Amino acid sequence: MPSKKDKEHAPKKPAKTDRQKKAEAEMMRTLITEYNGVLTSEELKGMKEVFDTYDTQSTGIIKVSLLGKIFRGLGCNPLESDIQRIMKEIDPHNKDQLKFPEYVTAFLSVPSSVTDREILPAFQVFDTDKCGLLDADEMLKYLVNIGEPLSEVEAKAFKDNLKINDQGLFNYNEFFLKFTQPPKTKTKKKGKKKKKKSK
Numbered sequence: 001m002p003s004k005k006d007k008e009h010a011p012k013k014p015a016k017t018d019r020q021k022k023a024e025a026e027m028m029r030t031l032i033t034e035y036n037g038v039l040t041s042e043e044l045k046g047m048k049e050v051f052d053t054y055d056t057q058s059t060g061i062i063k064v065s066l067l068g069k070i071f072r073g074l075g076c077n078p079l080e081s082d083i084q085r086i087m088k089e090i091d092p093h094n095k096d097q098l099k100f101p102e103y104v105t106a107f108l109s110v111p112s113s114v115t116d117r118e119i120l121p122a123f124q125v126f127d128t129d130k131c132g133l134l135d136a137d138e139m140l141k142y143l144v145n146i147g148e149p150l151s152e153v154e155a156k157a158f159k160d161n162l163k164i165n166d167q168g169l170f171n172y173n174e175f176f177l178k179f180t181q182p183p184k185t186k187t188k189k190k191g192k193k194k195k196k197k198s199k
Contacts, residue, residue: 014058024048024060031101038108047107050074051100064091064098067106078110086110123172133169136162 016024028048032041039047054062054070068083086109090102098106126134126142140159143150150158162170 013056016058020058020060027100031104035104039104044104047104048100051103061097061099062103064096067098071107071110076110082111123175127172132171132173133165134172136164136168136170139170 028041028044031044035044050070050073051062054066064087067087068078068080071078071083086106089109090098090106123134124130126139136159140155143158144155162175164170
């Protein structure tokens with residue numbers, strides 16, 4: 001929650017027109033369909049909220065130069081070279097203007113390996129026996145109570161994605177790989193028609 005002081009200093013944003021709201025709703029529907037299986041509608045809505053925070057004039061455009069700051073604010077820790085590369089890809093003419101669909105593309109372009117270096121060691125800290133397994137309930141307690149705590153919904157999503165064994169343990173290396181490997185692209189199988197059996 002922004003502090004009272006922040007609210008006082010924050011300039012008032014112009015209200016969005018009905019036309020803008022309608023266009024945004026249509027854009028979100030398109031993006032939810034386009035990124036189905038990659039991002040959930042809730043994730044896209046959350047990303048839009050962050051985007052709107054930086055869209056101080058309610059124009060539907062933010063500065064490309066803010067990307068590094070935004071990504072770090074979201075908990076990513078991209079290398080400056082990756083930020084520069086992404087900025088050149090989405091803004092080749094240096095206009096310093098970014099619309100939400102391009103922002104989503106930019107976010108998905110951040111290499112997962114950037115955060116990989118931090119995720120795995122974070123799990124390993126709790127693995128005192130160095131066996132690759134952690135207690136799911138204990139891990140959830142830590143995640144809900146330390147640092148930037150998870151909400152109940154996030155905690156449930158975390159647990160739902162764990163492969164928990166009979167002892168209540170999960171393999172954090174498997175969990176880690178599940179979220180850091182690039183998504184498999186669906187390819188249509190060509191030329192594999194069922195052959196009629198010859199009698």
